[in-house]
Amino acid sequence: MDHYTRIQLAIEYLEQHLQDDFNIRETSAAANFSAFHFQRLFQAITGFTVLEYVRRRRLTEAAGMLRGTSEGILDIAMSFGYQSQEAFTRAFSTYFGMTPAKLRKLEAEQLSLLKMQRSIDFNDYRTSLGGTFHMNTPRLVTLASNWIIGYEYKTNLNDNQHYAEIPGFYHDFGMEQKFRAIPERTRPDMAYGVACHFEEDGAFSFIVGEESSGASQVLEPGFTSFEIPGGLYAEFTVEGSGQDIRKMIYGSWLPQSNYERREGPDFEVTDVWKSTPEQLDMKIYIPLK
Numbered sequence: 001m002d003h004y005t006r007i008q009l010a011i012e013y014l015e016q017h018l019q020d021d022f023n024i025r026e027t028s029a030a031a032n033f034s035a036f037h038f039q040r041l042f043q044a045i046t047g048f049t050v051l052e053y054v055r056r057r058r059l060t061e062a063a064g065m066l067r068g069t070s071e072g073i074l075d076i077a078m079s080f081g082y083q084s085q086e087a088f089t090r091a092f093s094t095y096f097g098m099t100p101a102k103l104r105k106l107e108a109e110q111l112s113l114l115k116m117q118r119s120i121d122f123n124d125y126r127t128s129l130g131g132t133f134h135m136n137t138p139r140l141v142t143l144a145s146n147w148i149i150g151y152e153y154k155t156n157l158n159d160n161q162h163y164a165e166i167p168g169f170y171h172d173f174g175m176e177q178k179f180r181a182i183p184e185r186t187r188p189d190m191a192y193g194v195a196c197h198f199e200e201d202g203a204f205s206f207i208v209g210e211e212s213s214g215a216s217q218v219l220e221p222g223f224t225s226f227e228i229p230g231g232l233y234a235e236f237t238v239e240g241s242g243q244d245i246r247k248m249i250y251g252s253w254l255p256q257s258n259y260e261r262r263e264g265p266d267f268e269v270t271d272v273w274k275s276t277p278e279q280l281d282m283k284i285y286i287p288l289k
Contacts, residue, residue, distance in 0.1 A: 003255035004122040006031040007042060011120055014054060018061055019079050022054050024200055036198035037261060039157055044251035045125050049158055049202070056117030059095050062088070063116065066104045073100050126255070138234040138253070143285070145230035148192045149182045150209015152224045157202035166193065166206055173208040181223060184214030191272050194226060196265040229264045231287060238268075238282040249286060262289035 013030035017023075027050065028038035042050050058080040065076050077088030092100050096114055103114075153169040155162040170193070173179065179188070188210060197205040207226055215225035234253075238245055246266075254261060264287040274281035 003041060004126045006033065007038070007045075008122045010038065010042075011122065014057070015119055018054070018058055019081070021081065022051065024050065034198070034263070035200040036157075036202065036204065039202055040250055041255065043157060043160075044247050044249075045122070045255065046120070051158070053117070053120070055091070056095065057119065059092055060116045060118070062092065062100070063096065063103055063114070066100055067106075067111070076100070136237060136239075138236045138286075140288070141233055141235050141285075143228075143230055143233055146228045147212060147215040147225060148194065148207070148209045148228065149212040149215060149219065149223060149225045150192060150194070150207040151178045151181075151222050153206045153208065155204065155206055157204070162204075162206070169193075169206055169208050178208075178223075179210060181220045182210050182212055182214075183217045183219075184212050185210050186213055187211045189271060189273050191270045192228075192267055193270070194228065194265050194267040196226060226265075228267055229287070231262070231264075232289065233285040234259070234288055236284045236286070238280050238284060245284060249284070254286070259288040262287045 010027050010031035010033075013027055017026075024035045024039065028035040031038055033041065039050055042053075046053070062076050062080050065071060065079075066073070073088070074085045077085050080088070082088035082091065089099055092098075092103075096103060098106075151169075151173055153165070153172075155165045155169075170191070173191075179185070179191075190210065192207070192209050192211070194207040194209070195204055196207065207224060209223075209226075212225070215227075219225065234249075234257075236245060236249060266284065266286055268282055268284045271281040
């Protein structure tokens with residue numbers, strides 16, 4: 001069963017539980033993915049988060065109930081998880097540009113102008129991505145395990161926070177010369193960025209560091225040692241600034257490949273002496289099975 005089919009199973013689960021409390025663990029389990037990986041795949045393919053999709057679907061279904069029933073606005077709000085009519089009205093007005101009461105009075109021909117979120121069919125994404133997929137084929141490599149020491153930064157998938165923050169982590173690491181606090185550096189020309197410690201709510205750590213043989217030593221506050229597991233990886237060569245390549249990996253390459261992402265960190269390795277902000281000499285590694 002491919003990625004699109006599995007994610008569609010999660011969509012069907014969500015559709016059956018739109019009026020229940022949102023549970024990312026149960027949703028992702030319907031697709032047989034970890035919660036974090038499911039969120040990353042969903043966001044990379046669709047361009048918005050699972051939570052945003054659920055919010056849009058609930059508001060769309062609530063709009064249908066407003067138009068198709070005489071049920072009270074508060075009752076509809078409560079049935080879709082809002083604790084008050086005021087909270088529901090704020091969310092509804094932000095999304096549709098009008099209050100629930102106004103939508104109820106809207107002329108039928110005006111409804112087509114509203115941005116309703118219909119249930120997604122991931123087969124449509126399979127078709128559309130198949131026509132726009134442009135990426136150099138990765139090299140499959142088997143790597144030995146490796147220890148790095150680096151500074152641990154916190155970020156999150158939600159609202160693409162990580163895309164905005166990760167360049168700043170590298171900048172802080174370099175400008176503050178945090179690399180000087182790494183003991184027994186073995187390859188100081190290579191900077192590592194490791195995505196790890198994934199949480200169900202989309203939070204994760206991004207460690208910026210270097211290879212070291214001093215992983216057993218006492219480290220300065222904020223620093224951590226981390227073992228990158230050995231095994232099979234897809235190695236992607238970054239062209240340009242590398243800002244969009246992870247979106248392409250998770251939104252296009254991985255769903256259309258014959259591989260599964262196994263548990264463990266993504267990581268990237270940058271040759272600092274050969275790189276500029278405009279043209280990175282970087283490779284990204286995704287663990288596979």
